[in-house]
Every structure is written in C-alpha cells, then in structure tokens.
Amino acid sequence: MTALLTVTNLSRRFGGVHALRRVCLDVAPGETHAVIGPNGAGKSTLFRLIGGQLTASAGGIVYDGQRIDRLPPHRRARLGIAIAFQDAPVFRGMTVVENAMVGAHAVTRAGPLSAVLRLPRHRREEKEIRTAAAAALDRAGLAAWADRPAEDLPLGRQRALQMARALCGRPRLLLLDEPASGLRGPERTALAGLIEELRAEGLSILLVEHDVGFVSRLADRVTVLDLGRVLATGPFPEIRTDPVVISAYLGAPA
C-alpha cells in the first residue's frame, strides 16, 4: 500500500550537532507509527520537520504524493497534517471550545486571527467550526468544559484539549508529541482509548512517546531513534527483542 507520509534521508544540523542523520520512515494509511528513543535522539526535531516548524538540512518529505518539505506549516495543515504538541499554549481569556476552534481556523481561509478577534464576516464558517469543535471536545472527553475558561483546565485536560484542537481540523495525519506525558492512570487510559478509536476510523498517526507500555499497546510499528539515526523499525515485539535496540535503549526484556 502506498504510504501517506514518506520521509527520506532527512537530516538536520544545528551548528555542529547532527540532530537527525539520513532518517527514513513512512506512515501507511490508517497506521499508528510510534517513534521512540532516549533524550536528544532527535524525536522533536523530526516532528518539527514534518510539521514545518523547522526546515531540513537535507532529505525530503512526501505526503499524499506531494513534496511538502518546503511548505510553511499552515499549508501542511491545510493538506491534512495536524500536530498536538505537548507544550502547545492554551489561550487564556478564551473558552475551551474557542481554544479547540483554533485548530479548524488553521485549515480554513478565515485564519486564526478571526478566532481571536471574532470578526462578524466569518459567522457562517464560525458556526460550522464551532460544531466541529464541539464534536472534537466530546471525543476528547471535554464536552462539559466547553464554555469554561481554558485556564481552568487541569494539566491532563489541557492535553486532551491539544488533541481536540488537532482533531477539529479533521486531519488525515495526526502527529502526537508525547501525548501521555504527565497524565495519570484514568486520563492515560482514556487517551489510549481515543487513539485506538481514531486508528479504527482509519486516521494515520505518528506518535512520539517515552512510555513503552503505551507504545506497545497502540503502535502498529515502532521506529527507534538514537543520536539522530534510525536504529530499527518494525512491530513492537520485534523491536523489543532486537539486540541493537536493547543495548542502546530498552534494556533486556523482563
């Protein structure tokens, strides 16, 4: 099956630091693909290169048959790539539903500014976006919080809001940056359930996550990065027993 996303020989240097070295990776339609690796392995750099927040020193990124590595982030968003960054801001002074709506404004002509300024000329589009945002909040378990100030959300719920914001733009490829980090038991279970649901609906997901238990439950395939290089790619059971991965990252199986 043709991949939805193909990353080929992607490299990025920061001065003398090789953050990524000739990384190759692909995400098939409907696949959940996890990227794991120790601190400094290059996971965030890879995400920012795919999202367009950084440009590559070399290599290419093809999405849905089109080179995207020179496109700005908003053009990639309009093509259906959404990112839920772990540290994305919650906009204070706006309600939870208005925060989620920003995700749809990123992919419409109205633009994020109209969400902030509430310009009247976009009312019809606003109504559709509000409906999409309400649906996304519902999926993320935040329906009861929709009209509350976003700054009232506890940390775990803020993470769910990043997810709702990303879903609000109805993406085809969802990039999740350490979605389980800082979440406690029930929140983590709810998030894993939502990711499983999205996968069952055919959404393609690329996931960076430190929590190996989370990855083993959710990912169809796992790519292991270390010092900017791909150590291995494959289903988790294979990765778990790969001697190279064990010595570099995972430790011996129990």
Ligand SMILES: Nc1ncnc2c1ncn2[C@@H]1O[C@H](COP(=O)(O)OP(=O)(O)OP(=O)(O)O)[C@@H](O)[C@H]1O
């Ligand atoms: N803006 C930057 N300027 C200089 N060096 C950077 C920059 N961003 C990342 N690096 C370096 O690139 C390498 C990869 O960093 P990156 O943040 O991508 O790793 P990571 O796998 O996401 O780590 P973590 O799990 O700690 O988030 C590291 O050596 C880091 O210090």
